[in-house]
Amino acid sequence: MKSTSITISFLAILIIACQSANNDDILVDLSQTINLPSDSLFQQLGEITEKVNHSGKYPCEKSDCMKFTFQDGKYEVITRNDMVEWLTINKIPDYSGNENALQYLGLSNANPDFINPGIVTRWENYNNIHEISFFPDYALIIFSEPD
Secondary structure (H helix, E strand, C coil), X not given: CHHHHHHHHHHHHXXXXXXXXXXXXXXXXXXXXXXXXXXXXXXXXXXXXXXXXXXXXXXCCCCCEEEEEEHHHCEEEEEECCEEXXXXXXXXXXXXXXXXXXXXXXXXXXXXXXXXXXXXXXXXXXXXXXXXXXXXXXXXXXXXXXX
16 A cells, blocks of 8 residues: 555656756746846847837737847837837747646746647736747747726
8 A cells, every 4th residue: 555655756756857848948937037128038048130120010900119129039028118018929839729828937836727739828917927828839928908
């Protein structure tokens, strides 16, 4: 009986370890950049490959915003007043049905608010982030509501 209990405990630990993202799997570490100026995120993303005025376009229809592209389109960041508003991470594995996908953003796992495998997994109002959505080939992180 004792050996069965130890085996079950070991299997549970093994399953949890296998489900956790290792550092190589993290797309971007948001755990240290939430509600910080855009520079703190930009340091992780590397060299800016494109910078364009995004004012008057969604989600900045009434605000002055800038759009920055990194790593030839892998990351797209929209800023307002030097704060990150939207972050799009393109060309990623399909995490759309993964309830633990927050770990790929360096965040603690939580139950998603909506899940439709193969389409989207979404968290709303998570840790001062308006919305986090994983689609089959990209992730969209909306830090505040569009204007």
